[in-house]
Amino acid sequence: MIAIIGAGRMGEALLAGILNTGHDPADVLVTEARRERAEELRERYGVASVPAARAAARADTLVLAIKPQDMVAALNEIAASLPADRLVISVAAGITTTVLEKHLAAETAVVRAMPNTPALVGQGMTALAAGTHASEEHLARAEALLRPVGEVLRVPERHMDAVTALSGSGPAYFYLVAEAMIEAGVLMGLPRPTAERLVAQTAVGSAAMLRDSGEHPALLREAVTSPGGTTAAALRELERRGLRSALTDAVEAARRRSRELSEG
Ligand SMILES: NC(=O)C1=CN([C@@H]2O[C@H](COP(=O)(O)OP(=O)(O)OC[C@H]3O[C@@H](n4cnc5c(N)ncnc54)[C@H](O)[C@@H]3O)[C@@H](O)[C@H]2O)C=CC1
Numbered sequence: 001m002i003a004i005i006g007a008g009r010m011g012e013a014l015l016a017g018i019l020n021t022g023h024d025p026a027d028v029l030v031t032e033a034r035r036e037r038a039e040e041l042r043e044r045y046g047v048a049s050v051p052a053a054r055a056a057a058r059a060d061t062l063v064l065a066i067k068p069q070d071m072v073a074a075l076n077e078i079a080a081s082l083p084a085d086r087l088v089i090s091v092a093a094g095i096t097t098t099v100l101e102k103h104l105a106a107e108t109a110v111v112r113a114m115p116n117t118p119a120l121v122g123q124g125m126t127a128l129a130a131g132t133h134a135s136e137e138h139l140a141r142a143e144a145l146l147r148p149v150g151e152v153l154r155v156p157e158r159h160m161d162a163v164t165a166l167s168g169s170g171p172a173y174f175y176l177v178a179e180a181m182i183e184a185g186v187l188m189g190l191p192r193p194t195a196e197r198l199v200a201q202t203a204v205g206s207a208a209m210l211r212d213s214g215e216h217p218a219l220l221r222e223a224v225t226s227p228g229g230t231t232a233a234a235l236r237e238l239e240r241r242g243l244r245s246a247l248t249d250a251v252e253a254a255r256r257r258s259r260e261l262s263e264g
């Protein structure tokens with residue numbers, strides 16, 4: 001039995017991804033603070049909503065998908081009813097395994113995970129780091145749960161803030177670029193559905209080549225850039241306006257924020 005504690009945006013992405021890949025809704029519990037949200041998820045996915053203490057008592061794996069700011073309160077809610085053999089997976093940005101362990105019974109197995117919302121469509125990227133009491137078996141269990149919703153990578157916990165800044169928040173950077181490109185298309189007179197379709201499929205195709213061709217992105221970009229052509233004209237504008245350094249600063253700001261969240 002799996003329990004998702006906190007079924008907001010990320011919790012739902014994981015829930016949907018897990019159900020899409022063959023888990024029976026009867027084997028998944030949801031704990032959600034907002035009553036109307038719990039009801040919405042019951043209607044949409046057929047999953048039961050239970051109080052935190054009940055989820056802690058019944059599920060062998062608990063996935064905590066609540067905001068970092070709400071984490072200590074949620075840990076306190078489940079700690080008393082959590083049997084010692086449970087696996088607790090937290091997806092909260094910035095919350096270290098040390099903090100998680102501090103608020104749970106001694107020796108509770110804890111795994112810190114950083115997924116992203118494309119888990120909803122089975123294309124997530126999740127990084128995992130083990131807490132002090134998480135064995136290879138616990139990590140394998142976390143991996144088995146998350147593997148069906150995308151790729152899984154184990155990383156040392158010291159890299160988690162950087163991972164959060166790249167793949168956790170990363171989808172938002174791509175969506176912002178997509179949004180700007182669609183608006184540019186509309187500005188040039190393309191019908192909105194046409195602009196949306198052109199941009200979405202260009203993103204999918206580019207991402208597939210990036211992942212599957214084995215080529216460095218610079219080489220893929222060169223292949224698009226005909227001498228004296230349209231792409232070179234566009235790239236000069238992007239470089240002149242500092243897209244590269246804007247992205248570097250943005251990713252560093254996300255990492256900084258993840259570190260701040262770990263300070264409470
Ligand atoms: N949204 C994203 O792309 C990603 C989010 N995360 C992490 O996932 C966590 C959740 O983020 P979002 O889904 O974006 O936030 P959200 O605000 O959409 O969801 C949080 C949910 O938790 C519920 N909640 C709060 N306290 C609770 C409690 N004690 N018991 C049960 N439910 C409770 C809220 O009602 C809400 O539905 C955060 O820690 C975030 O760092 C991690 C990776 C990606």
Ligand SMILES: O=C(O)[C@@H]1CCC=N1
Pocket residue numbers: 093164168169
């Ligand atoms: O914005 C956030 O804090 C969360 C963590 C990674 C993506 N969303």
